[in-house]
Amino acid sequence: MSFKKRMLKQRIAFLSLSIVSIGILFAIGSIFALILVNGLGVLNWNFLISITSFDFKGVTHGGIGPAIAGTFMVTGLGLVFAVPVGILAGIYLSEYRSKGKIFNVLRMMVANLAGVPSVVHGLFGLAVFAVLFKFGLSILSSALTLSILALPIIIMTTENAMRDVPNDLREASYSLGAKKWQSALLVVFPVAASKIMTGVILASARIAGETAPILFTGATLYLAHYPTAINQQFMALPYMIYGLMTTSINISASTNFAYGIALVLITLIALMNIAIVIFRSKTRKNS
Amino acid sequence: MDVDLKIENLSVYFGQKQILDSISFEIPARSITAIIGPSGCGKSTFVRTINRMNDRFDDFSHKGSIIFDGKDVLSNDYPVEELRKKIGMVFQKPNPFPKSIYENVVFGLKIHGVKDRKILDETVKSSLESASLYDQVKDRLSMNAYKLSGGQQQRLCIARALAIKPEILLLDEPTSAIDPLATKQIEEVLEQISKEITILIVTHNIQQAARIADYIAFFYMGKLVEFSKAEKILNAPNEKLTDDYLTGMYG
Amino acid sequence: MKNIIDRIIFVSGWVSIAIIVAITFFLFYNWIPLFKTASPIEFFFGTLWYPTAIPPFYGILPLLDATVWISFLTILITFPSAFVLAIFITHVAPKRLRYFLKIFLEIFSSVPSVILGLIGLSIVAPYFQSVLNMDTGQNILNAALMLSLITIPMPTSMMEDFISAFSPEQKEGAQALGANEFETLTKVIIPGLKGPFASIAMLSLGRIFGETMIVLMVAGNAAIFPTNIFQPARVLSSTIAAEMGETPVDTPHFYALFGIGAVLFVMTFLINIIGEVIRIRYERQMMKG
Numbered sequence: 079m080s081f082k083k084r085m086l087k088q089r090i091a092f093l094s095l096s097i098v099s100i101g102i103l104f105a106i107g108s109i110f111a112l113i114l115v116n117g118l119g120v121l122n123w124n125f126l127i128s129i130t131s132f133d134f135k136g137v138t139h140g141g142i143g144p145a146i147a148g149t150f151m152v153t154g155l156g157l158v159f160a161v162p163v164g165i166l167a168g169i170y171l172s173e174y175r176s177k178g179k180i181f182n183v184l185r186m187m188v189a190n191l192a193g194v195p196s197v198v199h200g201l202f203g204l205a206v207f208a209v210l211f212k213f214g215l216s217i218l219s220s221a222l223t224l225s226i227l228a229l230p231i232i233i234m235t236t237e238n239a240m241r242d243v244p245n246d247l248r249e250a251s252y253s254l255g256a257k258k259w260q261s262a263l264l265v266v267f268p269v270a271a272s273k274i275m276t277g278v279i280l281a282s283a284r285i286a287g288e289t290a291p292i293l294f295t296g297a298t299l300y301l302a303h304y305p306t307a308i309n310q311q312f313m314a315l316p317y318m319i320y321g322l323m324t325t326s327i328n329i330s331a332s333t334n335f336a337y338g339i340a341l342v343l344i345t346l347i348a349l350m351n352i353a354i355v356i357f358r359s360k361t362r363k364n365s
Numbered sequence: 366m367d368v369d370l371k372i373e374n375l376s377v378y379f380g381q382k383q384i385l386d387s388i389s390f391e392i393p394a395r396s397i398t399a400i401i402g403p404s405g406c407g408k409s410t411f412v413r414t415i416n417r418m419n420d421r422f423d424d425f426s427h428k429g430s431i432i433f434d435g436k437d438v439l440s441n442d443y444p445v446e447e448l449r450k451k452i453g454m455v456f457q458k459p460n461p462f463p464k465s466i467y468e469n470v471v472f473g474l475k476i477h478g479v480k481d482r483k484i485l486d487e488t489v490k491s492s493l494e495s496a497s498l499y500d501q502v503k504d505r506l507s508m509n510a511y512k513l514s515g516g517q518q519q520r521l522c523i524a525r526a527l528a529i530k531p532e533i534l535l536l537d538e539p540t541s542a543i544d545p546l547a548t549k550q551i552e553e554v555l556e557q558i559s560k561e562i563t564i565l566i567v568t569h570n571i572q573q574a575a576r577i578a579d580y581i582a583f584f585y586m587g588k589l590v591e592f593s594k595a596e597k598i599l600n601a602p603n604e605k606l607t608d609d610y611l612t613g614m615y616g
Numbered sequence: 617m618k619n620i621i622d623r624i625i626f627v628s629g630w631v632s633i634a635i636i637v638a639i640t641f642f643l644f645y646n647w648i649p650l651f652k653t654a655s656p657i658e659f660f661f662g663t664l665w666y667p668t669a670i671p672p673f674y675g676i677l678p679l680l681d682a683t684v685w686i687s688f689l690t691i692l693i694t695f696p697s698a699f700v701l702a703i704f705i706t707h708v709a710p711k712r713l714r715y716f717l718k719i720f721l722e723i724f725s726s727v728p729s730v731i732l733g734l735i736g737l738s739i740v741a742p743y744f745q746s747v748l749n750m751d752t753g754q755n756i757l758n759a760a761l762m763l764s765l766i767t768i769p770m771p772t773s774m775m776e777d778f779i780s781a782f783s784p785e786q787k788e789g790a791q792a793l794g795a796n797e798f799e800t801l802t803k804v805i806i807p808g809l810k811g812p813f814a815s816i817a818m819l820s821l822g823r824i825f826g827e828t829m830i831v832l833m834v835a836g837n838a839a840i841f842p843t844n845i846f847q848p849a850r851v852l853s854s855t856i857a858a859e860m861g862e863t864p865v866d867t868p869h870f871y872a873l874f875g876i877g878a879v880l881f882v883m884t885f886l887i888n889i890i891g892e893v894i895r896i897r898y899e900r901q902m903m904k905g
Contacts, residue, residue: 088798099704170629193888195826246460253454254473287728
């Protein structure tokens with residue numbers, strides 16, 4: 079084949095690649111655009127803070143205040159459980175590892191935990207937190223369920239962040255008589271902290287948007303007030319989208335409402351992602 | 366001659382590979398002993414064995430003993446944190462913590478439970494003075510140590526090691542990563558502190574050994590070829606191997 | 617010598633295994649009582665899923681069948697798309713754009729699946745029905761499309777990592793022989809990445825398999841054996857989500873749903889393990905080579 083022909087082949091190949099890629103990217107972009115356009119129409123201050131109500135035809139009125147509060151509460155509480163355990167587990171995998179298969183098995187189990195379908199987590203949460211521990215259908219049960227989802231994400235980022243810390247800092251602290259945990263927590267962890275932070279934000283973005291794990295562990299479609307205690311059922315943004323789209327009588331009105339919620343949810347998650355990008359560029363500059 | 370460390374028949378292995386072969390000699394107290402030898406002769410492994418930095422490698426194993434204060438520091442009964450408190454170490458590359466100068470120096474004290482602010486402040490001053498760094502940094506103790514120059518960082522590492530009042534200080538080629546001027550300053554520091562502390566320094570630089578060492582041990586292929594007063598080794602070595610090395614036959 | 621902090625760290629390190637064991641235990645613990653009502657053969661090979669009928673039927677075969685259909689179709693769309701996108705990002709897109717594309721995909725990957733469900737239900741389904749004249753817009757194709765969209769970022773970024781991690785020496789070797797960029801890609805890079813691509817396919821499949829909300833919202837929820845992709849269907853995961861809320865604790869229906877959970881868990885577990893093993897084996901080969 080002549081040089082010209084080969085270059086032509088490359089051109090055609092790359093051109094068709096580009097067309098397909100731009101098509102996919104366009105599809106993804108249009109999802110953002112659709113949510114923005116459809117959601118902006120419903121969005122106002124009242125929508126964000128007031129309580130939801132339904133009229134006799136099943137049309138949704140009011141706002142999503144309790145759902146925003148509920149999502150914040152389960153996510154926050156879930157992190158309270160997941161962050162300490164996840165970080166310590168990541169530290170264990172990175173600092174306490176020794177040769178031998180057992181650590182590879184442990185690591186693989188973390189990856190597997192990350193791959194467990196979220197609806198299975200929901201079943202587990204129902205069986206253990208709601209029924210066995212008698213926490214009932216509540217913010218607490220849902221938060222605990224979500225914390226199990228967040229756990230592997232936090233463990234994996236912590237392990238990688240700790241491993242990236244140069245070894246000579248560990249040697250320096252050991253040479254001063256530091257014990258393993260002192261070296262890990264006082265020297266290595268502070269260096270890895272900002273990278274670990276990105277993992278924590280990633281985990282919160284993930285659990286804030288989950289529906290299946292809270293579906294039968296505590297979320298409810300309608301609550302006449304803001305949540306006040308962790309043993310109550312709660313409204314949540316993702317669950318509300320699902321509920322409005324599948325149980326409503328007046329589809330077109332609830333669709334608009336659902337887009338408003340989707341816009342709020344996506345904005346929240348996008349903000350978290352932007353925080354991650356900023357954190358990352360900062361750590362890059364420092365090292 | 367006071368003896369500080371007694372090495373008895375020390376052999377070190379990494380997996381199947383033997384790195385050190387039946388080393389025996391006695392390190393005199395409050396003096397500078399330099400360990401010289403071509404790269405790969407095991408000199409670095411030797412000092413890292415003394416404060417048990419090699420313990421964390423899974424395939425590390427040893428025979429023989431190192432007697433310090435009448436006890437074998439290599440035995441598992443000897444608490445390794447206590448050992449490292451008494452035998453400090455400075456590494457090849459300066460490795461300050463990414464913390465303030467102050468926090469670097471007090472780190473050792475803090476992990477050993479010292480909380481008294483007054484003691485901490487005093488130790489920072491005296492340790493930095495010993496490392497002749499105090500005058501340069503006294504007004505910016507809260508500055509991040511990473512902002513110091515390479516030579517200053519290494520002197521900070523010396524100050525950090527001195528802060529917990531070790532009886533022995535091990536230095537593993539401490540000047541190989543810094544410039545000549547900073548090297549000179551560090552050598553002066555070492556000569557100064559050797560009046561109170563036993564110093565064991567690994568160096569690949571014969572001139573450096575000649576400048577500061579009271580005693581020299583020459584290692585070759587994992588074996589101790591010769592150990593004696595510095596002048597003796599440098600001027601009239603017993604072994605031909607030592608002579609060959611000193612005259613630059615190999616390096 | 618272990619002190620209290622070492623112990624806390626140790627225990628935390630083993631929590632993930634403990635959770636996996638606990639999940640396994642509770643799924644099976646709540647599944648086994650079903651066998652008093654329906655035999656394992658009825659459960660696995662029964663062709664009817666009518667858990668609330670009288671008498672009830674607890675056969676998961678139609679659900680399993682639909683799961684395989686949808687997952688297969690989705691991976692068929694996702695994998696080549698991710699592949700094309702990965703090459704586009706690493707080889708075609710201008711350097712400046714690359715960084716933004718990566719961030720764009722990353723943000724999209726954290727979009728909750730329920731939002732794709734919303735799009736599928738409110739935009740794609742009516743379009744299918746009114747413009748393309750399908751019987752129903754809530755069908756296998758719709759679900760597979762939405763599932764593909766949400767899955768694409770993961771394999772794309774994994775492939776991208778592998779393609780750009782390809783050693784420059786090997787690339788230069790081909791280029792020194794006169795190969796252009798496209799030829800280097802097709803003749804050197806891609807054949808060298810069979811292992812990781814197999815692993816990426818498995819890991820994506822594991823993800824698709826367990827995804828619940830999209831299928832629940834847009835696949836039409838009919839527990840039948842689909843014969844083409846324009847029919848509605850109901851998969852394992854969405855069955856649990858749809859029915860568990862209205863199922864009383866400790867009834868055969870409750871046990872059956874845990875049984876579905878157990879099946880789902882074991883299958884994704886195996887898929888993920890296979891994916892991981894392929895990946896580890898490949899990495900080991902690379903380390904040797």
